[in-house]
Amino acid sequence: MKRPTIADIARRAGVSKGAVSYALNGQPGVSDATRERIVAIAREIGFNPNSAARALSGASSRAIGLTLCRPARMLSVEPFFMGLISGFEQVLAARSYALMLQVVPDPETEIEVYRRWWGERRVDGVLVTDLRENDIRIPVLDELQLPAVVIGGPGDTGRLTQVRSDDAGPIREAMAHLIGLGHRRIARVGGPPEMLHTRTRTRAFDEACQTLGLPEAVTVSSDYTGEEGSRATRDLLARPDRPTAIIYDNDVMAVAGLAVAQEIGLSVPADLSIVAWDDSPLCSLVHPPLTALTRDVPAYGAHAARQLLAAIAGEPVSDAEEQSAHLTPRGSTASPAARV
Numbered sequence: 001m002k003r004p005t006i007a008d009i010a011r012r013a014g015v016s017k018g019a020v021s022y023a024l025n026g027q028p029g030v031s032d033a034t035r036e037r038i039v040a041i042a043r044e045i046g047f048n049p050n051s052a053a054r055a056l057s058g059a060s061s062r063a064i065g066l067t068l069c070r071p072a073r074m075l076s077v078e079p080f081f082m083g084l085i086s087g088f089e090q091v092l093a094a095r096s097y098a099l100m101l102q103v104v105p106d107p108e109t110e111i112e113v114y115r116r117w118w119g120e121r122r123v124d125g126v127l128v129t130d131l132r133e134n135d136i137r138i139p140v141l142d143e144l145q146l147p148a149v150v151i152g153g154p155g156d157t158g159r160l161t162q163v164r165s166d167d168a169g170p171i172r173e174a175m176a177h178l179i180g181l182g183h184r185r186i187a188r189v190g191g192p193p194e195m196l197h198t199r200t201r202t203r204a205f206d207e208a209c210q211t212l213g214l215p216e217a218v219t220v221s222s223d224y225t226g227e228e229g230s231r232a233t234r235d236l237l238a239r240p241d242r243p244t245a246i247i248y249d250n251d252v253m254a255v256a257g258l259a260v261a262q263e264i265g266l267s268v269p270a271d272l273s274i275v276a277w278d279d280s281p282l283c284s285l286v287h288p289p290l291t292a293l294t295r296d297v298p299a300y301g302a303h304a305a306r307q308l309l310a311a312i313a314g315e316p317v318s319d320a321e322e323q324s325a326h327l328t329p330r331g332s333t334a335s336p337a338a339r340v
Helices: 006-013 017-024 032-044 049-057 072-076 079-094 107-119 137-144 168-181 196-211 226-237 251-263 281-285 297-312
Strands: 063-068 098-103 125-128 148-151 161-164 186-190 218-221 245-248 273-277 291-294 326-328
Touching: 006 017, 006 032, 017 032, 063 079, 063 107, 063 297, 072 079, 079 098, 079 251, 079 297, 107 137, 125 137, 125 297, 148 297, 161 297, 168 186, 168 196, 168 245, 168 273, 168 291, 168 326, 186 196, 186 226, 196 218, 218 226, 226 245, 226 251, 245 251, 251 273, 251 281
Parallel strands: 063 098, 063 125, 125 148, 148 161, 186 218, 186 245, 245 273, 273 291
Antiparallel strands: 291 326
């Protein structure tokens, strides 16, 4: 878990450490071509000249990094991440570690943040969320030898430890619940399709529909926001063969979907049943309260933080699976023939 140093740059550039110091500090003594080559190597390996003294000191930063590739406004309305962060803090605060959070627009920017944090010695390790297929972040973190724990999966994460929960089983449980109530036209409002957990849920949903002999599986993709949840719900309910039940990939979209159904005059659950992922207080505060796939999100975060601190300390860590979500039936699901 070696951090980049002036010696690393000198070795790769084939020059002395003094030449590297001259180049990075804008001092004479090296040619323009050599200076450009040294600066490019420093950038590539994540070394920041403004933090040279700290990077060479070997001191711990006592901080953990978390980047979120989501709109910043999502943090104020997304209970999942607030629950996850509360779990991180339970562990980090007890060990006098700080949590450094940065919102980024894309994975490429996220990688640049990792390089900067590691090169500037701002963090001792990072927590990685929203795993993707062939995730470009994984080989970079491996190359940097930056201690990291991936929250989610299963997926190919190389040497990085994963803390994950089952995403397929809860979908099957929700489908069994709705089928048992008599539903045959069931749709789903999913998250971003590039995310691995979204793909796992979509595959489980499609397989359940096929196995149970239901009409063609319909999943509408979204970005987890209430606005997108509303749009997806309107699209589904405008169809001639509109669904009698919808499963949402988070509680924010489910609450938005409930509002749309009520706005256009549909009764929940008589005309439409709703199931939400990631049970939160939101699900119990609306009327009717939402049937939800419930899991202990703070415990999920706390486990990931413990694994990361162990990795930072050089202790052996291994992949772990958290308890999967299970259905909590409430007032938003009933037989499609029910009347209120």
